[in-house]
Amino acid sequence: SYSVSMKFSIAVMPGDGIGNEVVPEGLKVLKRAIEVSGEPVELELTDYKVGAQRYHETGETLTDEELESLREHDAIFFGACGDPSVPSGVLERGVILKMRFGLGHAVNLRPSKLFAGVTSPLAEPGKIDFVVVREGTEGSYTGSGGSVRTDTPQEVATEVSVNTWYGVERAVRDAFARAQARNKKLTYVHKHNVMVHAGHLWRRVVEKVGQEFPEVAVNYEHTDACTIYMVTNPERYDVIVTDNLFGDILTDLAAAVTGGIGLAASGNLNVEGTAPSLFEPIHGSAPDIAGQQIADPTASILSGALMASHLGLETVAKAIETAVEADLAERDGTKRSTAEVGDAIAARLG
């Protein structure tokens, strides 16, 4: 059945620093793409204020009530969080990870593509077009661990990576399905020669789930080896699946080889559809360049495309990507403000 008008409720959370400059451009382009598509889609935007300023004023990061109210939305459009004035970890744990864990963002999806016209720091980049499926809710990100005899020469601090069959399977299954729909190649990355407990769980899950996807060719790489191939032979990858920490590291590296984190979008996906997914640039708040309208909003704009696709608006998503590709292909080093880049991409939508 087809409804005459679709209304999507989006939580908008610009956060800190350049988050406040790029998110408006992401929304500008998304709105324009919907308008031009002629689809009967309405966006209802609700602002959420999180980040350093609020933390300093109120001591709050993201309250439990807000986390609950976020569940009412169809998706979350996020900017960035973090500021040197706030102790390391407070906003990360209190906002970003609180949402990823609380809303069951099992898959942190990070496409890596070298667009035409984009300069890679690699000497001879081939065709780079892969996606990383990073597990999003466990591993070294749980905060599990602690320290004893703190601040003495006898201090011991532990950090526990927690891995469950349930959590790993959610990510691995998603990755297999993506590989099946793409070029049928899945690389799983771990360090199972050293981290034997978690590594062997990952291996057994990949073997088990793989039986359901006989067409997908699977190979394994150690994380350290993967970083080498990422710079010498990135065209080998189609879909990569890996744990939370390795995924964090590898996707920043992947962004670097495909022209920089100014272009890298991501989706934190609740794969069961039991809570809204979140879309964000993989870059951070970049306090050093914030407030100057010099940040590149492309990653936020592409995050808007990922969100559109997630909401089923494939035409809208495709139109945004096409407009971004066209803009990238013609960048010639001329300085444009953050808003000018957004305007230019919006204008290409017709």
Added chain:
Amino acid sequence: SYSVSMKFSIAVMPGDGIGNEVVPEGLKVLKRAIEVSGEPVELELTDYKVGAQRYHETGETLTDEELESLREHDAIFFGACGDPSVPSGVLERGVILKMRFGLGHAVNLRPSKLFAGVTSPLAEPGKIDFVVVREGTEGSYTGSGGSVRTDTPQEVATEVSVNTWYGVERAVRDAFARAQARNKKLTYVHKHNVMVHAGHLWRRVVEKVGQEFPEVAVNYEHTDACTIYMVTNPERYDVIVTDNLFGDILTDLAAAVTGGIGLAASGNLNVEGTAPSLFEPIHGSAPDIAGQQIADPTASILSGALMASHLGLETVAKAIETAVEADLAERDGTKRSTAEVGDAIAARLG
């Protein structure tokens, strides 16, 4: 007091795969460099057989008795260990990590230098010349952790990163001393916004030890950010200090940007001098190319130079480095066998 003749006792452990091809070249060049130097130095070599073949024949990796007898030597010259026929982790834990942990190899030292004439996969490599001081005896490498409800949908596997003030301080102090002797820049790399327990220990140790090195400028980078700079701006680094797992990943990446792991040497250093240090290429056993005399022995040869320097034979070390640099500068793509590369470098010593 000066002794007329110095005898160094070296444990030689080629291991698996190309380890058996590169170690003889490393020794060939080292012996020649000593000969040419005119220094009254004698090497006494003792072979140790470890690796896949022995494991299959006897079930043994490296026995406790052998670990004890290794202590009698002045240094260990290692090749590589690992073979697909042996379950992942067995040789790593049973040989490599057994030595690193048992002999207190607090510092895993990994120089990264882009030599003249070497092609980097980077488009515009600047001057790359830094060393990574990777903590070598703890972090995610302890094997601590386990799994419950193994092989069921309710499985939970943990991997515990263990960090002690004692262990971190050993590595950090070594890194500060190296920075002091080099360009007085130390970058410490962690992920303390997420791994708060271990991260904060690292931060406090760096702050405390840093007070003894007021001339060294210290900065912090998240591991993910560091991988970006490693490809976009590697000339920023002088000395990097980081934990065992991050160091594993970053040094393979560093090797890639400086021309490949065929060139990257390392030393596993007992900084207190209570047990012998170990020198090895950072590459593995490469079973796919083993036995064909096509492996590049340069990393083993440079590991020989690191060993010479560690034994106080600075002239010998410098001579090897110079010979390697000269060979690298003139490589023109002509195929040479592993032994031919060793011969060519040995010949340059005069």
